[in-house]
Amino acid sequence: MNRYGSALVNILTVFAFTCTCLVGGTYAALLANPRLPINPFPPAPPPTVLVLPTAANTPAFNLPTLPPTKIAAITEQGATATLVVVATSTPTATRTLIGGATITLTPSVTGTPTSTQMVQVTTTGTPGTLIAVTATPLPSNTATQTPTLTFTPSKTRAAFDxxxxxxxxxxxxxxxxxxxxxxxxxxxxxxxxxxxxxxxxxxxxxxxxxxxxxxxxxxxxxxxxxxxxxxxxxxxxxxxxxxxxxxxxxxxxxxxxxxxxxxxxxxxxxxxxxxxxxx
Known part of the structure; x- marks a missing residue:
């Protein structure tokens, strides 16, 4: 009778020890990861972070880039010459007039086309004499593109049915x-x-x-x-x-x-x- 009683006590002791280990292991697992499925009271999920879009500045339209246009007109009467240059840039040129039977005028235009400018060159002198030519810019007009907005009125809704x-x-x-x-x-x-x-x-x-x-x-x-x-x-x-x-x-x-x-x-x-x- 004592032998059976001792065996029963041993079995209960092993069972209690096993349950204690299981409970302790469960607590340790929940402390390490509270979101385990066995947790009856899991913590609330973290809030979702709202990501705002980044605004981008997009130009409404682009102005066209016009190629340079050069028009040269030379009028010779005696020792007088007139040069008109139309270009889409601010010209810088060096010109030399040599008198005699032949007159050679070579304009040189540099720069990035940005506007339209007219230059008039007038020289007067005796044939055979080297004359320095000074370019006088004429007033220029710069075209500005202005967008046109068209407003179409909508039909007014009735105040009553x-x-x-x-x-x-x-x-x-x-x-x-x-x-x-x-x-x-x-x-x-x-x-x-x-x-x-x-x-x-x-x-x-x-x-x-x-x-x-x-x-x-x-x-x-x-x-x-x-x-x-x-x-x-x-x-x-x-x-x-x-x-x-x-x-x-x-x-x-x-x-x-x-x-x-x-x-x-x-x-x-x-x-x-x-x-x-x-x-």
Missing amino acids: FIVQEGNPIALANVFNSKGCSWMGVVGQAFDKNLNPRIGLIVHVEGGGLSIDAFSGSKPAVGPAGYEIQLSDRPIQTAGTYKVQMRDTGGVALSDFVTLSTSASCDKNAILLNFVQAR
Whole structure:
């Protein structure tokens, strides 16, 4: 019995020692590398370093380099000579005039072509006499290339979703109901961008003590998206009394207010006002 008990104690001792070694080795490994998969609480990954691009200065355009052009003109009359040199540089030349039957002028041009300059040389003397020639530069003009910017204006976007159809409002005789001249009001339709009928929108009229709403599509006699709002039981002359606005079913404005002027004539007691979707 004691022998079995001693063996069991030895086994437990070896097991405990092995577990202690495993735990110690695990701690040592986590201290050396905290990102091991066995770590239940690994540290947060380091933040990513943002690398900004390096700006480069690129010239918009390069001016062309013009080749030098030389034009020499010699006029001989007696002992007078004129030399005109056109070059794309600042010329430095030495010239010698020898009188007699033969006149030889040899211009020498040095430098890098940068501009255009004219030089006039005039000599006067007796044939057979050596004369020093002095070059007098003429005023020069330097061409400067200036880029031209062309601005193309863009189309202005409408402030509201709907605008008044071009040519509206129009004052007409009342042919939209049976009341004839015993009626004055506003009629019209609502269209989308493709001129298709828009039904279910609110047309709001206010002014002159009135505040009336009508739905587009409620008056088929005017059109598929027609509406009709009565302002009076007879034609009356007004200027800026009534205002009309297109709204959605939540009361949000879809167009700007349109101010109306009415007439006391029976030929102009129906005001046609159509709205078209602009965006």
